[in-house]
Amino acid sequence: MLGKLTWSAIPFDQPIPLVAGGVVIVALLAVLIWVVVKGHLPYLWREWITSVDHKRIGVMYVLLASVMFLRGGSDAILMRIQQAIAYQSQGYLPPEHYNQIFSAHGTIMIFFVAMPFVIGLMNLVVPLQLGVRDVAFPTLNSVGFWLTATGALLVNLSLVIGEFARTGWLAFPPLSGLVYSPGVGVDYYAWSLQISGVGTLVAGINLVTTVLKLRTRGMNYLRMPMFCWTTLASSLLMVAAFPILTATLAMLLLDRYLGFHFFTNEAGGNVMIFMNLIWAWGHPEVYILVLPAFGIFSEVVSTFSGKPLFGYRSMVLATMAICVISFMVWLHHFFTMGAGPDVNAIFGIASMIIAIPTGVKIYNWLFTMYGGRIRFTTPMLWSVGFMVTFIIGGLTGVLVAVPPADFILHNSMFLVAHFHNVIIGGVLFGAFAGFTYWFPKAFGFRLDERWGKAAFWCTFIGFYVTFIPLYAAGMLGMTRRMQHYDVAVWRPWMIVAVIGMAILTMAVVCQVVQLVVSIRNRESLRDRTGDPWDGRSLEWATSSPPPVFNFAISPDVRGEDAYWEMKAKARQQQFAHAQPEYQDIEMPRNSPTGFVCAFFASIMGFALIWHIWWMVILGLIGAWATFVVFAWRDHDEYVIPAADVARIDRANIEERRNLVSLAGSV
Amino acid sequence: MAIAATAGHGHGHGDPHHIGLVIEHPGPAPKRVVTGFGFWIFLLSDIVMFSCFFAAYAVLLGQTADGPKGAELFDQRNVAIETVCLLLSSFTCGMASIAADVRNRLWFYLAMAATGVLGLIFLALEFREFAALVARGAGPTRSAFLTAFFTLVGCHGLHVTAGILWLLTMMAQVFAKGFRADIMRRLLCFALFWHALDIIWVAVFSVVYLLGSTP
Numbered sequence A: 001m002l003g004k005l006t007w008s009a010i011p012f013d014q015p016i017p018l019v020a021g022g023v024v025i026v027a028l029l030a031v032l033i034w035v036v037v038k039g040h041l042p043y044l045w046r047e048w049i050t051s052v053d054h055k056r057i058g059v060m061y062v063l064l065a066s067v068m069f070l071r072g073g074s075d076a077i078l079m080r081i082q083q084a085i086a087y088q089s090q091g092y093l094p095p096e097h098y099n100q101i102f103s104a105h106g107t108i109m110i111f112f113v114a115m116p117f118v119i120g121l122m123n124l125v126v127p128l129q130l131g132v133r134d135v136a137f138p139t140l141n142s143v144g145f146w147l148t149a150t151g152a153l154l155v156n157l158s159l160v161i162g163e164f165a166r167t168g169w170l171a172f173p174p175l176s177g178l179v180y181s182p183g184v185g186v187d188y189y190a191w192s193l194q195i196s197g198v199g200t201l202v203a204g205i206n207l208v209t210t211v212l213k214l215r216t217r218g219m220n221y222l223r224m225p226m227f228c229w230t231t232l233a234s235s236l237l238m239v240a241a242f243p244i245l246t247a248t249l250a251m252l253l254l255d256r257y258l259g260f261h262f263f264t265n266e267a268g269g270n271v272m273i274f275m276n277l278i279w280a281w282g283h284p285e286v287y288i289l290v291l292p293a294f295g296i297f298s299e300v301v302s303t304f305s306g307k308p309l310f311g312y313r314s315m316v317l318a319t320m321a322i323c324v325i326s327f328m329v330w331l332h333h334f335f336t337m338g339a340g341p342d343v344n345a346i347f348g349i350a351s352m353i354i355a356i357p358t359g360v361k362i363y364n365w366l367f368t369m370y371g372g373r374i375r376f377t378t379p380m381l382w383s384v385g386f387m388v389t390f391i392i393g394g395l396t397g398v399l400v401a402v403p404p405a406d407f408i409l410h411n412s413m414f415l416v417a418h419f420h421n422v423i424i425g426g427v428l429f430g431a432f433a434g435f436t437y438w439f440p441k442a443f444g445f446r447l448d449e450r451w452g453k454a455a456f457w458c459t460f461i462g463f464y465v466t467f468i469p470l471y472a473a474g475m476l477g478m479t480r481r482m483q484h485y486d487v488a489v490w491r492p493w494m495i496v497a498v499i500g501m502a503i504l505t506m507a508v509v510c511q512v513v514q515l516v517v518s519i520r521n522r523e524s525l526r527d528r529t530g531d532p533w534d535g536r537s538l539e540w541a542t543s544s545p546p547p548v549f550n551f552a553i554s555p556d557v558r559g560e561d562a563y564w565e566m567k568a569k570a571r572q573q574q575f576a577h578a579q580p581e582y583q584d585i586e587m588p589r590n591s592p593t594g595f596v597c598a599f600f601a602s603i604m605g606f607a608l609i610w611h612i613w614w615m616v617i618l619g620l621i622g623a624w625a626t627f628v629v630f631a632w633r634d635h636d637e638y639v640i641p642a643a644d645v646a647r648i649d650r651a652n653i654e655e656r657r658n659l660v661s662l663a664g665s666v
Numbered sequence B: 001m002a003i004a005a006t007a008g009h010g011h012g013h014g015d016p017h018h019i020g021l022v023i024e025h026p027g028p029a030p031k032r033v034v035t036g037f038g039f040w041i042f043l044l045s046d047i048v049m050f051s052c053f054f055a056a057y058a059v060l061l062g063q064t065a066d067g068p069k070g071a072e073l074f075d076q077r078n079v080a081i082e083t084v085c086l087l088l089s090s091f092t093c094g095m096a097s098i099a100a101d102v103r104n105r106l107w108f109y110l111a112m113a114a115t116g117v118l119g120l121i122f123l124a125l126e127f128r129e130f131a132a133l134v135a136r137g138a139g140p141t142r143s144a145f146l147t148a149f150f151t152l153v154g155c156h157g158l159h160v161t162a163g164i165l166w167l168l169t170m171m172a173q174v175f176a177k178g179f180r181a182d183i184m185r186r187l188l189c190f191a192l193f194w195h196a197l198d199i200i201w202v203a204v205f206s207v208v209y210l211l212g213s214t215p
C-alpha cells in the first residue's frame, strides 16, 4: 500500500536531523497558522501564489533562494565544525550523516539557492529593462517557479522522512547505483532535480523568447542592457544543457528502478557515459550561474560610476563567446579518468581559453570605473569585491585546467577552494549586488546602507578566512569530503576555516538585520521617483514598485542607456512635451495552474521515491487534468481601462518631475 | 519593419557606436510568432535530450553481454511499416493544419482522426515488437545494448503517446470552442510537435535499426 514507506523511515535515533526537521516544521506551521489567523491567506492566494506577474514570481524565486540559503548554510556550518574537531577522532557527525550533509549542501546551494536567485532576478528585471509588460509565457513562468519549489520541498522532506543521498552533489555511479546505494537517498536527489529541472527548462525557454521576441520598439540587440545579454546567454545555456541533465538522471533512475544497465558494472554498462553527460551539463551550468552575475556587475558598475559601460560590444562578444566555449570544456572535470594525453591537452587548452573573454570583462569593468564619479554604495562594494575575488578564483581555475597540475589537485581541498572562490565570489556576490540594487525597484524602498556594508565586509573577510586555508590544505594533500583525518598539518587550517565560517555567519546575520531594519525604516528609505540610483536602463523609468503593467506607454528606445537618454532629453525640454495618449492595457489573468501542478508533482515525486505506484498514477492524472482545465478556460486576459492607467502614470510623472526640477535647480 | 536612416545626427546620437544606418526594432512580435518560437525552443531542447539517448546507444551498441545483437533482433519489415505510418501521419497532420487554416471543421476532424489512428497503429506495432523481444529474453535488463535500445525507442514511443493525448485534447477544444486564436496557436504547436517526432523517428530508424543491425 505505501511501498517502501514504513515507520523506520523517520530517523528517531538521530537527534540532529530530527530536531532540525522538527524546528523547521514547527516554524512552518507557526507561519501558516499566523497567516490563516490574521486572514492573510486570501491575499496571499490572490496576489502571490496564483500570480503570473513576472515581478511577483521573481520575488518569490528570490525568497525561495534565501530560505534555502539558510538551510544550505547550516549544512556548511555543521561540516566546518566537524572537520575542525575530527582530527584523530570521529568528531560529532557519523560518516553516513556527514556524507548526506555534504551531498545536500552542494545540491541545495547550486539548484535551490544559486539557480532560483539568478532566475528570480532575471525574471524581475529583464522585462522591465526590455520595456515590456511581462515575459512571453506568464502562466508557464508560474509553473516553473512552483516546480522549483517542489524540488526544494522534496529535498527538505528527506531530512525527516527517509534519508538524502550520500553520493555527493552529482551522484556518480556506480556509487549511486542500486548496489551501493540501496536506500531512498539517491531517489530523493534524482526526483527533486528532475522536477525542478523541468521548472528551470521552462524558465529558460521563457527568458529566451522574451529577450528575442518581446523587446519594445527601438530596443535593437545592440541597445539592450548588458544584463539582458547575459540573461540571453544564460537561458540559452539552460535550454541547451538542462535536457542533458534530465536524460542523464533518467538513465540513472532507469538503472535504479527497472534494473537497466546504463551505468552498472554488469552487462556492459559504462559509467563514463554518466561522467561525460553530467559534465556536459555541469560545466555549462556554472556559466548559467555566473553569466547573469556578470550582467548584474555590468549594470551596477556603470550606474555607480556614472558612465556608460566601457567596451559594450566587446562585452557582448565576450558573453556570447563564453556561452559557446562553455560547452567545449567539460572533460576538465575528469582529466584523471583515462582520457589520454592528447584529449586532456585539448580540453586543458579549451578551458584556459575561457579565461580570455572573462579577462576582457574584468578590464571592461575596470575601465568603466576609470575616470568615473564612483559612488561606493553596497551594490558597488559587492562588485569591486567580486572583481578581486573572482580573479583569484579564475586563476586557480586555470591552474586546475592544466592536466599535470590537476592530477595532483583533483578532488583535493584545493578544488573545493577553487569552486567556492568562483561561486561565492562570482555568483553569490552578484546575487547580493543585484538584491540590494533592485530591491527598491521591487518593494519601493531602499535597503539600509550601514547594515548592507557590514554584511559585505563580513562576507568578504569571512570568505577569505574560510577558503584560503582550504587552498593550503589542498596543497598539503588533503582530499575533499573527509569525515575525519589523522594528518596533523591539516588541523590548523581547518581551525582557521571554522573561524572564517563564524565571520560568514555574522554576515548572514547582518543581512537579516539589514532587512528588518530597512522594513522598519521604510518610510525614510522610500523611493518615490522610481529612480533611486540615478539609473541608466528602462527599469528605472517606471515607478517603484512598478504597476502590474510596468509601463503605461510602451517605451520607444533611441539608443544605448535608454533611460539616461530620456532623462537628458526631459531636462533639456523642461517636460514641454504633450500629455501621452493612454490606452487600455490587456494583462494576463492570474492562474492557480502553477500551484496545483506543483501540488500534484510533489505527490508524484514523493510516491515515486517511495515506490507507491497508485499514488504516482494519481499525481500524473492530476497534473494532466490541471493542464486540460487550464487549456479550457475562455478568458486568459483582463483589461485595465485607459483612465486607470492614466491616473497611475500621472502620479508617477509628477514625482519624477519634482525630482528632476530639484536636481536641475542645484 | 521600420527602417530609420539616422545619418550622424537625429535621434541616433544616443548610440555611441552607431555607424550611420540603424534598423529600428519594430517592437514585440505578434502572439502567434511568440508562441511558435517558444515552442520551437522547447523542441530543440527535447532534441538535445534525445541526442543524449542516441549517444548512449552509440556507445553501448557493442555491449551485448553475450546476448543477442541488433542484427538478430530487428525485423526490418515491421520497422518499415512503422515508418510509413509515421510519415503518413505527418502528411495527415499537415492536412489538419490546412483544414484549420481554412476553418473547415469536417476535414479538420477527418485529418486529425487519421493522424491519431496512424499514430496508434505505430504504437501498436512498437508495443508488439517490444513484447516479442521481452518474450524471447531480450528485454532491457538483458544487456547494456538492449537497455539503450529500449530507452531510446521507448522514449520516442512515449512522446508519440503524449502526442496522441494532446491530439485528442485539441480535437475536443476545436469541437467545444471552434478555431479561436488561442486554439489556433496551440494547433500550431501541436503540429510542430508531431512533425518533430517524425524527424526524430528518421534518426531512430537510421541509427538504431539500420546502423544497429550491421553485424
Ligand code: HEM
Residues within 6 Å of the ligand: A286, A287, A289, A290, A332, A333, A334, A351, A352, A354, A355, A358, A394, A395, A397, A398, A399, A400, A401, A402, A406, A409, A410, A411, A415, A418, A419, A422, A423, A426, A427
Ligand atoms: C577561468 C575559468 C575556469 C576554469 C579554467 C575552471 C576550471 C575548472 C577545472 C579544471 C575544474 C575541475 C578540477 C578537478 O575536478 O580537478 C573545475 C571545477 C569546478 N569549477 Fe571551475 N573553472 C573556471 C571557472 C569556474 C566558474 C566561473 C565556476 C562557477 C561559477 C566554476 C565552478 C566549478 C565547480 C563547481 C567545480 C567543481 C565541481 C565538482 O567537482 O564538484 N568554475 N573548474
Ligand SMILES: [Cu+2]
Residues within 6 Å of the ligand: A282, A283, A286, A329, A330, A332, A333
Ligand atoms: Cu568546468
